[in-house]
Amino acid sequence: MKNLATFFSIFFINFFIYADQLYTGLDEQQLKRLNHLSDNIRCPKCSYGNISSSNAPISKDLKEEIAQMILAKKTDDEIYDTMSERYGDYILLNDVEKRNPLIFLAPLIALIISILVVTIYTIKKSK
Amino acid sequence: MKKIIVLLTAVLLIALVWFFALSLNAPKISNVKTQEGKGLPSGFELLKLNGEKVNETELNNGIVLLNVWASWCITCLVEHPFLNELSETYNIDVIGINYKDKLGDAIRYLDKNGDPYIYSIHDYDGKYALKLGVTGAPETFLLIDGEIVKHRVGEVNQQVWDEEFSNFF
Numbered sequence: 001m002k003n004l005a006t007f008f009s010i011f012f013i014n015f016f017i018y019a020d021q022l023y024t025g026l027d028e029q030q031l032k033r034l035n036h037l038s039d040n041i042r043c044p045k046c047s048y049g050n051i052s053s054s055n056a057p058i059s060k061d062l063k064e065e066i067a068q069m070i071l072a073k074k075t076d077d078e079i080y081d082t083m084s085e086r087y088g089d090y091i092l093l094n095d096v097e098k099r100n101p102l103i104f105l106a107p108l109i110a111l112i113i114s115i116l117v118v119t120i121y122t123i124k125k126s127k
Numbered sequence: 128m129k130k131i132i133v134l135l136t137a138v139l140l141i142a143l144v145w146f147f148a149l150s151l152n153a154p155k156i157s158n159v160k161t162q163e164g165k166g167l168p169s170g171f172e173l174l175k176l177n178g179e180k181v182n183e184t185e186l187n188n189g190i191v192l193l194n195v196w197a198s199w200c201i202t203c204l205v206e207h208p209f210l211n212e213l214s215e216t217y218n219i220d221v222i223g224i225n226y227k228d229k230l231g232d233a234i235r236y237l238d239k240n241g242d243p244y245i246y247s248i249h250d251y252d253g254k255y256a257l258k259l260g261v262t263g264a265p266e267t268f269l270l271i272d273g274e275i276v277k278h279r280v281g282e283v284n285q286q287v288w289d290e291e292f293s294n295f296f
Contacts, residue, residue: 044159088160
């Protein structure tokens with residue numbers, strides 16, 4: 001029992017020391033930005049998933065690099081640009097729709113054109 | 128009018144099938160972009176495993192083959208005999224980037240498995256490799272006058288060499 005208590009004490013002390021050492025210097029707002037950016041950047045070494053959810057060393061490195069960029073007052077777009085310039089647009093997850101609206105509007109445009117064509121054809125036929 | 132619509136639908140359908148058939152053979156869009164066309168990152172003071180300073184102009188002149196490796200990397204161990212062969216048989220100069228490794232482990236690894244590198248850069252924290260666009264080990268970069276002309280993510284073996292690198296030598 002005493003050994004178990006010692007083990008858990010060491011584990012939790014180490015856990016908090018480790019968590020405390022990460023991304024030092026970021027305030028609460030900056031940490032929120034870091035989490036948001038990390039949620040929207042794909043792990044380049046993994047098949048799926050963002051760098052927040054990945055344990056790959058490259059994901060940890062990228063998160064640290066993003067933290068440094070936040071501290072250096074880079075905007076979100078500048079950070080996304082740095083990442084996509086290095087790894088390609090593949091690295092960008094959710095925010096990509098804001099950056100390439102045409103890709104996501106294309107199906108809607110196609111639908112509107114189809115409806116127009118069918119409507120015009122039906123009206124002409126009924127005459 | 129009806130005939131035109133039927134014809135247009137048929138053409139559209141054929142175009143769609145053709146487009147999807149082509150996309151089956153297209154390279155996967157999920158691949159991370161390689162670093163071809165770029166140069167080496169600057170602003171780093173690079174040290175060799177023996178502690179000597181790396182002359183960066185050396186890396187930016189002529190043909191340079193850079194191989195990212197680590198003693199903890201299993202695929203690097205698989206790749207290593209081919210790198211030995213490259214340096215011994217083909218007489219090609221290979222420069223290593225020792226990635227996120229302990230100095231002692233790296234030296235022991237080379238002592239045990241042979242050293243195909245003219246020297247290895249000790250990138251102990253992986254920061255140089257990160258800026259270079261490395262996502263893990265092994266990766267290999269071929270540079271001509273400072274420009275990356277080939278970037279291989281993963282192992283280089285005889286087949287990969289013949290297909291992707293040999294025509295540069």
